[in-house]
Amino acid sequence: MSLRVQVVLVALVLAVIPLVGYVHVKQMEKLLREGQEQALLATARAIATALHDRPQLLELRAGQPASGEMRLILQSLSRADSRIWIVDQNQRLLAIAGDLKKPSPPPEPGPLEFAVRLVRPVTNYLLEPPTQDFDDALPEQEIASGPVAASALQGVPSRRWRQSPDSRAVILAASYPVWDGEQVVAAVVAEETTNRIRSVYNRAMEQVVAVTLIAFVLGALTLLFFASRLSTRLRRLRDEAEAAIDSQGRVTRVIAGSAARDEIGDLSRSVSTMLARLAQYTSYLENMAGRLSHELRTPVTVVRSSLENLKLQPLPPDAGVYLARANDGLKRLDTILTRMSEATRLEQLVRKEERERFDAREVVRGCASGYSFGKRFEVDVPETPVWLNGAPDLYAQMLDKLAANAADFSYGGKEAGDEPIRIRLDTRDGHAILTVSNRGPRLPESMAGKLFESMVSVRPSKSGAEPHLGLGLYIVRLIAEFHGGTARAMDREDGSGVVVKVRTPLNSGSGSQ
Amino acid sequence: MARTVAIVEDDAAIRANYADMLKKHGYQVSTYGDRKAAAAGFRTRLPDLALLDIGLGDEPDGGFTLCRELRAMSAALPIIFLTARDSDFDLVSGLRMGADDYLTKDASMPQLLARISALFRRADLLREPPASEEVLERGALRLDMKRFIATWDGRTVDLTLTEFWLVHSLARFPGHVKDREQLMRDAHIVVDDATITSHVKRIRRKFQAVDAQFAAIDAVYGMGYRWNSGSGS
Numbered sequence: 001m002s003l004r005v006q007v008v009l010v011a012l013v014l015a016v017i018p019l020v021g022y023v024h025v026k027q028m029e030k031l032l033r034e035g036q037e038q039a040l041l042a043t044a045r046a047i048a049t050a051l052h053d054r055p056q057l058l059e060l061r062a063g064q065p066a067s068g069e070m071r072l073i074l075q076s077l078s079r080a081d082s083r084i085w086i087v088d089q090n091q092r093l094l095a096i097a098g099d100l101k102k103p104s105p106p107p108e109p110g111p112l113e114f115a116v117r118l119v120r121p122v123t124n125y126l127l128e129p130p131t132q133d134f135d136d137a138l139p140e141q142e143i144a145s146g147p148v149a150a151s152a153l154q155g156v157p158s159r160r161w162r163q164s165p166d167s168r169a170v171i172l173a174a175s176y177p178v179w180d181g182e183q184v185v186a187a188v189v190a191e192e193t194t195n196r197i198r199s200v201y202n203r204a205m206e207q208v209v210a211v212t213l214i215a216f217v218l219g220a221l222t223l224l225f226f227a228s229r230l231s232t233r234l235r236r237l238r239d240e241a242e243a244a245i246d247s248q249g250r251v252t253r254v255i256a257g258s259a260a261r262d263e264i265g266d267l268s269r270s271v272s273t274m275l276a277r278l279a280q281y282t283s284y285l286e287n288m289a290g291r292l293s294h295e296l297r298t299p300v301t302v303v304r305s306s307l308e309n310l311k312l313q314p315l316p317p318d319a320g321v322y323l324a325r326a327n328d329g330l331k332r333l334d335t336i337l338t339r340m341s342e343a344t345r346l347e348q349l350v351r352k353e354e355r356e357r358f359d360a361r362e363v364v365r366g367c368a369s370g371y372s373f374g375k376r377f378e379v380d381v382p383e384t385p386v387w388l389n390g391a392p393d394l395y396a397q398m399l400d401k402l403a404a405n406a407a408d409f410s411y412g413g414k415e416a417g418d419e420p421i422r423i424r425l426d427t428r429d430g431h432a433i434l435t436v437s438n439r440g441p442r443l444p445e446s447m448a449g450k451l452f453e454s455m456v457s458v459r460p461s462k463s464g465a466e467p468h469l470g471l472g473l474y475i476v477r478l479i480a481e482f483h484g485g486t487a488r489a490m491d492r493e494d495g496s497g498v499v500v501k502v503r504t505p506l507n508s509g510s511g512s513q
Numbered sequence: 514m515a516r517t518v519a520i521v522e523d524d525a526a527i528r529a530n531y532a533d534m535l536k537k538h539g540y541q542v543s544t545y546g547d548r549k550a551a552a553a554g555f556r557t558r559l560p561d562l563a564l565l566d567i568g569l570g571d572e573p574d575g576g577f578t579l580c581r582e583l584r585a586m587s588a589a590l591p592i593i594f595l596t597a598r599d600s601d602f603d604l605v606s607g608l609r610m611g612a613d614d615y616l617t618k619d620a621s622m623p624q625l626l627a628r629i630s631a632l633f634r635r636a637d638l639l640r641e642p643p644a645s646e647e648v649l650e651r652g653a654l655r656l657d658m659k660r661f662i663a664t665w666d667g668r669t670v671d672l673t674l675t676e677f678w679l680v681h682s683l684a685r686f687p688g689h690v691k692d693r694e695q696l697m698r699d700a701h702i703v704v705d706d707a708t709i710t711s712h713v714k715r716i717r718r719k720f721q722a723v724d725a726q727f728a729a730i731d732a733v734y735g736m737g738y739r740w741n742s743g744s745g746s
Contacts, residue, residue: 297597298524301618305530308622312537334619338704349711367735393710396734 003234007227011220014212021208028204032197036172037159039079044176044190045157046077047084051178055185070095082192085138086178087149093138094186100136100171100193115210116203123206130195130202134168148175152187155179161194170194233264237271244275251279289471290344293337300333343471343478346397350482353391357507360386360395360432364425367399375407376420386425386432389507390483398479399423401472402436402500409498410438431485431503439497443489452477452487473500480504515541516633519560521551521579522595523570527618531564534622540629548575552582559587561636562629565612567596577610584611589639591632595625605715614674620702627701628674635661651684652742654729668723675700676716683730683740692737713738 050073051057057070074097078084083098142162143149151158152175159174171191178186240255254276257269307326315323361381368379388395406421424435452473473489480487485504492499518540522528525546532542543560545551547570555563563583569575580592594615608615614628638659647658653666661677663670672680682699683691691699693709700712713730720727731739 294597297618298527301597302524302526302530304619305527305534305622309530309533309537312534334703337619345708363734366733370735392734393732397710400735 003231004224004227007223007230008220011216011223014216014219017215018208018212021212022205025201025204025208029197029201032200033172033194036192036194036197037174040082040172040174040190040192041157041159041176043077043079043082043084044174044188047073047086047190048176048178048188050077051086051186051188053180055180071097074098078190079192081196082190083136083138084188084190085143086186086188087143087153088186089153089184091143091149093143096138100169100191101132101134115214116206119206119210119213123202123209127202127205128198130193130198131168132195134164134193135166137165139165146173146189148173149187149189151175152177152189153184155184164193170198230264233258233260233268237264237268241271241275245278251275251282254279286347287344289340293340293344296333296337300330300337304330339471343474346394346475346478350394350478353394353482355389355391357387357389358392358395360388360425360434363392363395364399364423364434367396367403368423371403371407375410377403378420378422380422380424382425382427384427386427387507388432388483388504390504394479394482398476398502399434399436401476402434402502405472405476406436406438406440406498406500410440427506430506430508432506434502434504435499437492437497437499441498442491442495443498452489476500476502515539516561517541517543517558518629519543519545519551519554519563521545521548521563521569521576522566523547523568524566531625534626535629538626546570548572548579551579555579555583555586559590562591562593562632564593564595564625567594577606580610580612589636591636593625593628593632595620608673612673616702617704624701624703631661631674634659649681649684651687651740652729653724654680654684656681656684665720665723665727670719670723672716672719675702676712676719679712680716683738687740687742690733690736690739696737 051070057073074084074095078098081098081100083096083100085096086094088094148158148160155177157174157176159172162171162173163169164171171193173189173191175187175189177184178188237255237258244251244253244255246252255268255272257272258265260268303326307323307330311323364381365379368377371377403421403423410421419439422435422437424433424437426433426435473487477487480502483504485502487500487502489498489500491497518535520528520531520535520542522531522544523546528544528546532544535542543554545554551569563579565576565579567574567576569579572578576594576596580594583590583592592612594612595618596615597618613632616625616628649656649658655664655667656677657663658681661672661674663672663677663680678700679696682696696709697703713732717727717730720729729741731741733739
């Protein structure tokens with residue numbers, strides 16, 4: 001899982017904000033409802049108290065609304081959007097006043113009005129908006145056998161929530177008994193819808209949603225930005241670190257450490273230092289041969305000049321043998337030194353060698369005609385010129401190394417059958433492919449990919465033979481790279497030998513002349 | 514009177530060995546272990562020929578400094594660099610400082626002696642009027658075999674001794690391919706193939722500085738080089 005995804009998941013912690021908001025709003029709604037209940041009960045009690053011990057007011061006059069005084073009491077004591085009715089012991093409706101349908105004033109815009117308006121389409125969908133369009137008829141059974149009225153007629157005040165008959169609003173009813181002496185003569189029932197609470201509740205919910213949304217969006221964006229920055233920096237560091245070392249393990253360029261003062265900057269600086277050290281070490285190893293040859297030259301010169309002086313002295317007769325042996329050894333040492341410095345010298349040469357356009361066929365044909373190494377060579381070049389951009393001398397030197405290498409590794413005599421070493425020049429996909437193939441032992445698997453490094457050799461150590469430092473194929477690689485190409489060694493498909501392929505891009509100039 | 518050869522070399526054993534060898538061949542030898550001693554010695558008495566190491570004790574380029582000072586004192590004094598360094602860069606720098614030749618320390622004594630005597634011969638002849646001339650002419654090329662002076666179309670090409678010998682080896686039999694072994698033998702050097710290649714490149718460049726059309730040295734890949742008298746004449 002990427003760093004960015006992880007951080008965004010962490011942002012889900014912000015999801016507790018709406019939960020807390022929801023619980024809070026619910027709590028508030030409960031309080032408001034209780035308050036409404038109390039208020040409604042108080043209204044019912046006030047009216048009941050006003051009617052107390054005044055039975056003449058409760059006399060039913062069929063077909064007539066409540067008397068003038070009764071109306072006065074009801075009007076003065078009732079609340080703005082409540083409905084009050086009175087029933088007597090016979091469940092007859094004595095009076096009714098007020099209306100449940102009172103449009104509530106539009107809520108005042110709060111501080112987060114813009115955000116609230118933004119989320120309103122969503123909240124409207126989720127929250128039920130209070131409506132004035134409901135059936136406010138007073139159902140018969142509510143009067144006759146409604147528990148609220150019944151309980152009050154028993155002398156016990158009560159309250160109850162009920163749905164409007166069409167279930168579009170919730171109605172709160174509170175009742176209070178009217179006493180006449182020791183007797184309950186009627187019950188006052190006050191009713192109100194919960195619309196006011198509902199709209200407050202909705203409004204609070206809208207605000208919670210809006211605040212949550214804003215907090216969540218801001219928080220998530222901040223985290224996302226932060227995570228993106230982190231992951232971009234880390235990815236860049238990784239890319240740089242990867243690009244800094246090529247497939248051969250050489251440091252191609254040292255990355256510049258970031259100046260940032262945090263841990264990633266620190267990491268980048270330490271990677272940079274590490275690469276610089278690695279580059280030093282690699283170049284130390286690569287220059288080892290050159291340096292060694294340089295350092296060894298002085299003592300070798302001491303030995304040689306001493307021997308030369310010795311030759312001019314009168315010597316006992318058998319000293320000549322030892323002198324000759326010393327000279328032989330010296331010659332071998334010289335060869336080693338020359339070989340060792342060859343790669344270094346070539347590295348320097350390659351750095352400033354001028355390039356020209358040349359026909360690789362001529363180089364291959366010319367070189368191959370001079371080869372023997374005690375082996376047979378077979379050369380195959382195409383009909384048309386193979387133009388390369390580079391240095392023909394270097395190309396020839398590379399071919400020399402490849403041929404010498406192939407000769408050293410091919411079986412001698414009968415084992416080889418009569419198979420010659422094959423040198424082939426081909427063009428394919430805009431590249432010149434030089435192939436040198438010989439019959440011989442397979443490549444050791446452990447050395448795959450390493451053959452072209454400095455001082456790597458797979459030769460069995462033989463005493464007395466020519467010194468081998470494992471620089472030959474390294475030189476091949478240097479020259480191949482100078483020509484913008486690559487060198488690869490692999491087993492023949494049937495395992496009967498080894499193929500070395502050097503692939504260099506053709507000079508695109510006037511390709512076919 | 515015996516000629517004086519000055520050896521400036523920081524390795525005592527090599528210094529003594531070279532001194533002994535040169536003495537046996539009849540030269541007078543003065544030896545110096547570092548740049549300051551050598552500079553002081555040269556101010557007292559100029560040698561007839563100087564063999565300089567490049568790295569002298571603590572000064573990695575002490576030999577170059579010394580060479581510059583010597584050249585300032587005498588334009589004709591033969592100077593040979595003899596050093597363990599063999600990079601092209603050092604070689605070019607050394608020759609640009611006005612040295613007459615450059616040998617790596619793996620050169621054998623006979624190679625060194627051949628150069629010393631050749632340079633002395635040239636120095637002698639430059640002082641005297643030309644009595645007998647030994648000249649090789651190939652088209653525009655003219656090689657004065659005594660003074661080691663090469664000219665192309667009458668203009669002098671400034672070759673070192675080694676380069677002169679290489680040109681001579683090639684031009685003696687135009688059209689014949691000389692392989693690297695033969696060239697090395699003729700130029701009294703033992704180096705690897707790449708060094709011969711860079712020598713030949715330098716020679717070409719020097720001729721091209723005089724005549725941009727110069728193309729008389731052909732590379733025959735896998736074989737060697739050839740003087741091509743057909744072109745450039």
